[in-house]
Amino acid sequence: AGTSAAEQPPPGAGPVTGGTIVYGHQQEPACVFGGWIEQAYLSTQVLDALTSLDEDGRVVPWLARSWEQSPDGLSWTFHLREGVRFTDGTALTAAVVAHNIEHWVEGGNSTAKVWLDGYYDSATAVDDLTLRIHLGKPYPRLAENLAQGYSGIQSQQALQTRTAEENCEAPIGSGAFVVDHWDRGEEIVLRRNEDYTSPPANARHTGPAYVERIRWRFVPDGTTRVASLRAGETDAIYDVPAVDYADLGRDGYTELKHVTAGRPQQLSFNTQRGPFTDERVRKAFAAGLDRRALVETIGRGVIPYEGNGAVSRSTPGYSREAAEAHSFDLDTANRLLDEAGWTGRDEDGTRTRGGERLSVLLPYNSGTIINADGASILQGVQQQAKATGFDVRLVPVPPSGFFAGEYSRPDERDIAVGYWTSVTAGILWVNWRPGTEDWPNGNNAAFYDDPALGELIDRANQTADPAAQEALYRQAQELIADRALSIGLFDRLSTLAVSPSLQGVWQENAQGGPVFYDARFVR
Amino acid sequence: MSAAQHAGPTGRSGEPVLSVRGLHVGFARREGVRDVVHDVSFDLHPGECLAVVGESGSGKSVTARTLVGLTGDGALVRAERLHFDGADVRGLSARDWRRTRGRRIGFVLQDALVSLDPLRPVGAEVEEALRLHGWRERRARRAKVLELLTAVGVPSARARARQRPDELSGGLRQRALIASAIALDPEVVVADEPTTALDVTVQAQVLDLLAEQKRRGVAIVLISHDLSVVARLADRVLVMSGGRVVESGPTREVLTAPRHEYTRALIAAVPGEHTRGERLSPAPAAVLPRPRAERPGGTVLEASGLVKRYATAEGSHTAVSGVSFSLRAGRTLGIVGESGSGKSTTARLALALTAPDEGVVNLLGRPWSQVPEAQRRERRKEVSVVQQDPLSSFDPRWTVERVLLDALPPRRSRTAGERRARLRELLAQVGLDEDVLARFPLTLSGGQRQRVSIARALAPEPSVVVLDEAVSALDVSVQAQVLDLLADLQRALGLSYLFISHDLGVVYHVSDDVLVMKDGEVVERGSAEDVFERPQHPYTRELVSALPRLAGQRAEEEAR
Amino acid sequence: MTTLLLEPAPEARAVRTRRPRPWGVWLAGLAALGFGVAAAAPGLLDTTDPLALHLDRALQAPGPGHWFGTDEAGRDLFSRVVHGARPSLAIGVGASLVSLSLAVVLGTLAALGGRVVAPVVDRVVEVLFSFPSLLLALLLVALLGPSAATAAVAVGVGTAPGYARMVRAQVLSARGSAYVEAAVALGHSPGRILRRHVLPNALRPLVAVMALSIGQSIVWASSLSFLGLGVAPPSSEWGALLEAGRPYVAHAWWLTVVPGLVVVVLALATTTLGKHLQAVLERSAS
């Protein structure tokens, strides 16, 4: 149904300013600013960050005109743009930014905190427009990380004087848009900031945005989103279902696709308990899957297959070699399992060893982390693994249980699945840092506490020279692939479909969120 | 078809308003068409009342409904002639029928008490007839409704019109129904059992109402299985049996000198003062007399100062107040009274199914109502009950056999064989075949059900049986059989009966002593003869005078 | 003699005692038999593996080879529907059982509990009634994890209060009936009367109600799947199938239409049989 072509702008039409963009997004967050990617997307519209990423993933100036690190890498100096004012009239100063960073670390944004944890020490205002961030360890990719939507800078006055509710619903930033109002359950309406002066360096124009308003509607159902775009009720939609992707493109809609950097959707094996403590079993599992065929069929050619279990292809320092490890090879898989002693078979065809079945538990968070396509792919994994004698038990975990920490302990699962967006391979540190007694690492999904791997990643993180750093990151990825600690499935995508009458929409390069600052209608 | 078979004009001139010849009505069944009315013919003149009598299922209602084109689903109607007011109605369209019904032919349905929409005020029901036939103006309709209700004898019509049927007594409901039937001054009124289920006094009023219509020139078809009703109103009678007219003629002739055997049986079956001590039904019921230990003489059941109150939405309602009686061994105590007078409540008190608020009941000389139920359970076999509505008194899932087995006292008959023998004995006592054992009560006829109910009551070998309206739901002829059966059983087994009925004739027929109740109180007591021949209390007098009698009895009385 | 049919009018039909339509009942019986076989021995109807992937045959429309088409991973929908009968019926029957047993206990207590127990039970039923069934389901899933059993319990508990009221009314009416009075008059003990008369008569209509509720339960359970609370994939439970097919509704109609139709057919079949049963019971009871 609904294969009608998009309405093209009439011939001779040209770009105009003004108008309201209706944008169909999938999830409604609790607040505009926060630790979720949904919030980062919204924050980017109303809050400016210190830095931005260009199409090649390079850091470019935003609120920070320029920056430099001290030779020992332990202190960063950011020179702020002059004359920037928050929409409550207060000025952007180094003290304000320092206050923001302290605010995140103290719980104001736990995702921002994750990126600074372990490195960050303090932030001070050297003068009005010079900010100094002191680190405990060198962190060469700090500037890239500050480009994420979690690091939007808010008015200090607003943070200090307004209620939590007000700052949740309409944070005060210096961004291209301000929150006009929020009809919960329906939409957030953003209004153009008429006095906007501080676009990022990779923006395509300066001054206020072209369009007057954005109606950021929450349309949870994928079919409805596509239908609304086709019916002309929305000008752009997020998260195009794979099955609609080709049709929309053919019918004249502009499609944007961003492979988010960071950890792709992957399977991490429990290396502390159960059958996967044996490396051969992990490798056999990997070899027994035709992951590419599975992803490409169910993803309908839209969702890219990702073999690398550590980072995705758009991440600086990505290792292709790691991605190509463990190709589909049933013979190898069976041989490895035989070697590991799983030689018996029960009536279902599941392998056994000494009366124990080769049964593994794969819980996943249904709905938020794993969408419908993802769930299908996991079912495919389950089915393919059956051929080599694995009994994969899939357990969809509702969000409430998931966040309550169900299936988070080593004795509760054999495989973990999930992604983590990031702008650098620094995500490796988050995911693979060995936990210690006083600094446990709940994000180490493989429960793989290898000081050598941790040290390797840490060294990479602290290496200032990009080439040397990337080499170290690659080394870490290959180590992970080599030991089959985690195997990749598919890349996490941010997709947009835009009506032909709207031009100039682009995706910011940290997480693929839509940027409407440069967008304008063609009439 | 002989002329005698249809009631020809008897001394009346002019055109009949209704003329029927050779009417056959059948219903389509899976097996084919089955006729239930055969070859019925009659003429009806203005101001004349034709009665159709016969036992249940004889085709009276079907004939009546056919007269207004509402025979029923799958009905096949054939007639040589079906004329209304000189015009053939056989080919009438649905629309024309609707114009005729209500306006030219008024119809009072058989189930009068449920024939008014229970959710609407009765005024609206009467008004509907007017509205359907061109009375456009609401105010005029309202006025007419009040006029009609007043005319049929509804007191304070304005208030009553606003009440719903459940707020009205049966008599008032029946009157409202009649009001809606005569609202448009129809030429013909068909009244199907207009007085069944009414108390005698009310019955008399309704009959008067119809007589009034007759006087005004309306032709009336009166359907009834009650000959005494017919005797009061009808000019001519059509006796139906098995869908056929077996006899017809002027009322007095048919009732005093019945030619057909069926008519004679029908007349003989009507209980009353004449029939006391006599059989009502022609065939004697087969009773196996069973030798039995003589009961000690004297009082078996004794009640004194019984009071029973019920809490209602309006407060407390006294259903029974200060009732005392004593039932002597081997005798029958009749309780008679209009609906709601507390008869059933008295029965339940006597059975200790409900506890009296005041007063006591003694059974066989020992306290009965005052002891805990656990102590009574053992003694319950001494007193049995035949309930008002036999069908609902059987568990619908149980066969007759199970019903009866359940009633056998466990100790007397231990083995299956003994029990079987006892069942056979019981069935023989009540005159039933053994093949009813396997059947469900639902599939039995009314008379059979009542017999099963009686058999169940006899099973524990009681000395007292409480019979609550044991024959009210039955046809005269079946009623006659059951009454005879009860009498036989009493004689054979030495039973004592507490016999409750609203039917004076029945009570007179069976009772040795009588209690007359009104509004929960006993207004008169004494021997049956005293109460019925020499009523003291005005209420009793009113009852007795309202008692309809057959034309034949009338004649005799007049002669006396 | 002339023959005429007087107004074969609708009113006439009103007089007729309604008889069940035998062909409808036969069809329903046949369908129920089919469902029963699919649930008991799916291998008889379909020998293929419902979960086997055929990545080269994804999203094929119904046709030869794949009667009901294939899904996004090339799994055969016919096979899935057949193998989904067992969990689906388990939910339907399980939910009905849960709901009716709860209803019987609550309803009987509410009717016969006397002055102390009955009002308490009444209130419990009311609170259950007023508690959003969705929340109940969400809570149960949070506690027990998503599975057919959870879905059955969630739907069952959610629908129980309605039935409990029905049972209460039935028990009350049976207890007030003339045949119970007759049994009392015969001197039978209260326990015996409860066992022999009150409960059997009060609960008899529930047989039909149960048949009616099976289809309904499956539909309700399938709504749980919509919220991700239904049976865990890759189960072929029909509600889960429906939900899994939803993203493809505009491209592969069969993925939703077929399981949807199956649920509707089941509902029709059980309802028809239930009504028939009710009619049979009523005929022997009234």
Next chain:
Amino acid sequence: MPASSADAPAQVDARFSAAPLEDPGARLRRTARRVVSRLLGALLVLWGAATAAFLAQAVLPGDRATIIFNIRAGQPIERTPEELAAINAQYGFQDPVLTQYLHHLSGLVRGDLGESYQQFRPVTDVIGEQLAPTLVLTLTAIALAWAGMVVWVVLTAGRGRRTAGLGAAVDTATAGLPHYWLGIVLLLVFALQLRWFPVISGNSPAGLLLPALTLAVPLAGFMGQATRTEFERALQQPFVLSARTRGAGDLAIRLRHVLRHAALPAVTLSGWALGATISGAVVVETVYTRAGIGRVLVTAVNNQDLPIVTGVVLLVAALYVVANLLVDLVHGLVDPRTAKGGRPS
């Protein structure tokens, strides 16, 4: 599913020779007594619901502070006690359960439902702004369901084997339509293909019809099943024949007499539907992109935003109580016989 047959109408009773003309004082007292007992009952239900909600929260797995923290952060990991201290202190999670319960109740008594853990807003605000769309949707759906059901039943009930059979089959089939399936199909056909309605309904009046229809069609089928049985039963009642003998036509009888008798189970069902909306509406709200309580509830449960969950539970209980009162009222209007002694069941 309320049983229709169970609510037996008050037995026809010839015993009251005439309704006694009662004194107005008694009636007033009786009404007052009934109002008070109804109010008490309503309070009990609310209290029960609040307690049930509280208990449900208590038995849910997981540490509440962790959940709040994790959801705010979007990361499902273990937290250190230091991280959780602030949240524990803020919401009093360390207090004994009984203290928390009493605190909870005393808040409710004051009309304070607390503040959302995730939105930092008073629960009354969160729910308040979603209540209207939900009510509008439900009431419209109920109205549509009634309209459709009445037309369909009046046209098909008791009209011979085939028509009546078809009518009943359609009832059953529509009652079995899952909301989300019906919703998507209606959306694709009427909004996308025919463009009669907006795809995103929002809270616009034009966007109300499809979502309401989605809820209404299965409800109509559901009500139709109950109504049809009663309708066919009523068609066989003597008063129908009685009306015919007055010359009334078929349709007039169906509409003026029979319908009213058959309506009671549907009235009861409507009351139930009003209360059950929350569960049914979430699907429709999602498909049609409407604001409403259903989505609030699902989000809140997923987020374990317990103050909102409790608030919704109380709201639904209150709705249920109100719906019940309305149902009683309508019952009394439709069948005045029941008004006297109150509704049986």
